[in-house]
Amino acid sequence: MAISRNDIEKVALLARIKVDEDQITVLEKDLGNILDLVDQLQSADTSQTEPMAHPLDAVQRLRPDVVTESNQREAFQAIAPATKNGLYLVPRVIE
Amino acid sequence: MHDKTVAELSIALESGQVSSVELTQHFLDRIRQDDSRYNAFITVTEEAALLDARTADERRQQGKATPWTGIPFAHKDLFCTNGVRTTCGSKMLENFVPPYDATVTSKLREAGAVCLGKTNMDEFAMGSSTESSYFGATTNPWGERRVPGGSSGGSAAAVAARLVPAATATDTGGSIRQPAALCGITGLKPTYGRISRYGMIAFASSLDQAGTMTRTARDSAMMLNVMAGHDPKDSTSIDRAVPDYTAELDQPLKGLRIGLPKEYFTDQLSATMAQTVRNAIAEYEKLGAAVQEISLPHANLAIAAYYVIAPAECSANLSRFDGARYGYRCDNPKDLLDMYTRTRAEGFGSEVKRRILVGTYALSTGYFDAYYLKAQKVRRLIQQDFIDAFGQVDIIMSPTSPSPAFVQGEKTNDPVTMYLEDIFTISTNLAGLPAMSVPAGMMDGLPVGLQMIGDYFSEARLLNAAHQFQQVTDWHQMTPVR
Numbered sequence: 001m002a003i004s005r006n007d008i009e010k011v012a013l014l015a016r017i018k019v020d021e022d023q024i025t026v027l028e029k030d031l032g033n034i035l036d037l038v039d040q041l042q043s044a045d046t047s048q049t050e051p052m053a054h055p056l057d058a059v060q061r062l063r064p065d066v067v068t069e070s071n072q073r074e075a076f077q078a079i080a081p082a083t084k085n086g087l088y089l090v091p092r093v094i095e
Numbered sequence: 096m097h098d099k100t101v102a103e104l105s106i107a108l109e110s111g112q113v114s115s116v117e118l119t120q121h122f123l124d125r126i127r128q129d130d131s132r133y134n135a136f137i138t139v140t141e142e143a144a145l146l147d148a149r150t151a152d153e154r155r156q157q158g159k160a161t162p163w164t165g166i167p168f169a170h171k172d173l174f175c176t177n178g179v180r181t182t183c184g185s186k187m188l189e190n191f192v193p194p195y196d197a198t199v200t201s202k203l204r205e206a207g208a209v210c211l212g213k214t215n216m217d218e219f220a221m222g223s224s225t226e227s228s229y230f231g232a233t234t235n236p237w238g239e240r241r242v243p244g245g246s247s248g249g250s251a252a253a254v255a256a257r258l259v260p261a262a263t264a265t266d267t268g269g270s271i272r273q274p275a276a277l278c279g280i281t282g283l284k285p286t287y288g289r290i291s292r293y294g295m296i297a298f299a300s301s302l303d304q305a306g307t308m309t310r311t312a313r314d315s316a317m318m319l320n321v322m323a324g325h326d327p328k329d330s331t332s333i334d335r336a337v338p339d340y341t342a343e344l345d346q347p348l349k350g351l352r353i354g355l356p357k358e359y360f361t362d363q364l365s366a367t368m369a370q371t372v373r374n375a376i377a378e379y380e381k382l383g384a385a386v387q388e389i390s391l392p393h394a395n396l397a398i399a400a401y402y403v404i405a406p407a408e409c410s411a412n413l414s415r416f417d418g419a420r421y422g423y424r425c426d427n428p429k430d431l432l433d434m435y436t437r438t439r440a441e442g443f444g445s446e447v448k449r450r451i452l453v454g455t456y457a458l459s460t461g462y463f464d465a466y467y468l469k470a471q472k473v474r475r476l477i478q479q480d481f482i483d484a485f486g487q488v489d490i491i492m493s494p495t496s497p498s499p500a501f502v503q504g505e506k507t508n509d510p511v512t513m514y515l516e517d518i519f520t521i522s523t524n525l526a527g528l529p530a531m532s533v534p535a536g537m538m539d540g541l542p543v544g545l546q547m548i549g550d551y552f553s554e555a556r557l558l559n560a561a562h563q564f565q566q567v568t569d570w571h572q573m574t575p576v577r
């Protein structure tokens with residue numbers, strides 16, 4: 001199945017990945033080939049089949065609602081690109 | 096000393112024939128001398144290793160040693176190691192130093208094993224050749240310019256080159272078994288949920304599973320003994336008792352039922368590969384096993400299902416790399432969107448970006464049912480094929496990969512050709528079954544792996560079968576180095 005330049009630009013924005021003009025042509029071919037490969041799926045009759053999300057069909061376990069972790073803000077922020085007063089710094093979002 | 100197995104080294108340590116400090120220094124020296132040829136390691140933790148070795152020797156003197164106390168090994172560089180950088184083979188995590196240990200890391204640490212460093216891998220475990228690493232490709236010790244397979248190519252090359260006796264690895268679509276096959280070592284991917292994924296940097300969470308890379312099945316059993324078990328920190332880990340995986344190694348194989356999927360032994364398979372694998376299976380017949388043909392009718396759809404499910408899960412998992420909290424951030428972002436999009440464009444390599452884009456597409460409005468839901472349904476058909484097969488046989492056997500180690504650069508320009516490398520391994524991940532690759536022959540001077548797939552939680556049976564094979568063959572003892 002072909003994928004258009006327009007589709008690639010849209011998906012790249014959804015995925016938050018900047019894609020340059022010259023890369024779009026390469027991606028058109030590569031993603032088109034991958035989608036051709038996965039289009040084989042359409043040949044399978046799955047009208048009576050439930051989708052499978054977990055190999056053992058396990059469900060999420062619940063645990064008692066008690067505190068198990070201690071606060072490690074300093075340790076976690078020590079590896080952040082930019083912090084100030086215990087907050088993560090990013091470019092201005094609200095004017 | 097580097098030709099000894101983990102089991103042999105464990106005995107040598109216990110008898111006082113060698114100390115962990117001596118052993119650790121010996122392997123560190125080998126890494127320093129030889130790894131420039133292979134690039135199997137991203138980080139070598141010499142100082143920490145020698146400290147851990149000293150502690151291990153003291154612990155042994157106090158009579159508190161486990162079989163792993165003082166044994167050197169390496170971690171694939173996606174297991175978080177507290178205080179030691181963990182890159183996942185990516186520029187995105189080039190300077191990431193985790194503030195915690197993965198559960199696998201803690202378990203091996205508690206057993207007293209000595210970590211020598213972190214091994215190279217395809218970026219975020221996406222690849223079959225260890226060529227997509229930001230830290231350069233790893234070379235297969237068996238042949239100049241040959242790939243070691245991937246994504247756990249650094250771990251496989253390190254074990255094959257005798258730089259460590261064992262290494263951790265992970266397998267999402269074949270990333271333990273295929274490099275084990277291409278490097279001539281023993282690789283085990285356990286049942287999904289057998290080993291905790293906590294602290295393993297996630298690629299495709301419903302497929303990822305940690306496992307072992309060793310030279311022998313006995314060493315693999317010893318390693319699984321330490322790594323397996325339920326973990327409250329991983330909601331998908333299975334709460335089920337861990338047996339002693341070495342206990343059944345010596346059981347005879349008489350009556351073992353082996354199935355050969357007719358969909359794997361087709362004209363597509365090279366005659367030499369088919370013959371090499373059939374010769375290995377003939378050894379099992381001599382050991383008393385009965386071989387029969389079986390069918391996995393949906394086998395041809397496994398790659399298609401995988402290349403929807405794995406990219407979809409990867410696109411969700413890798414959305415966490417946003418430049419805000421840890422990892423790479425682009426220079427001088429002009430606004431938040433610019434920070435996200437340039438951080439991710441500059442921090443990820445091309446294969447990772449390709450998969451994120453495919454996954455995002457498959458999950459986007461209007462395509463979800465046609466791709467993701469359809470793939471999940473086909474996934475169940477593939478699982479049902481295996482359930483039916485295990486009604487007739489105990490172990491399914493096939494080649495691990497379609498060919499031995501290929502030449503570097505041969506498949507990098509065509510993603511789909513690279514994907515076909517995992518044609519025999521991927522369906523096991525989709526079904527969540529345990530599987531191994533054991534050295535089973537040579538082709539053109541390069542190792543060939545035999546894949547063995549078992550029913551859920553039958554790791555002990557697989558290891559038993561692999562061990563018995565290794566008692567009557569010497570492929571696992573072949574070495575590319577002195």
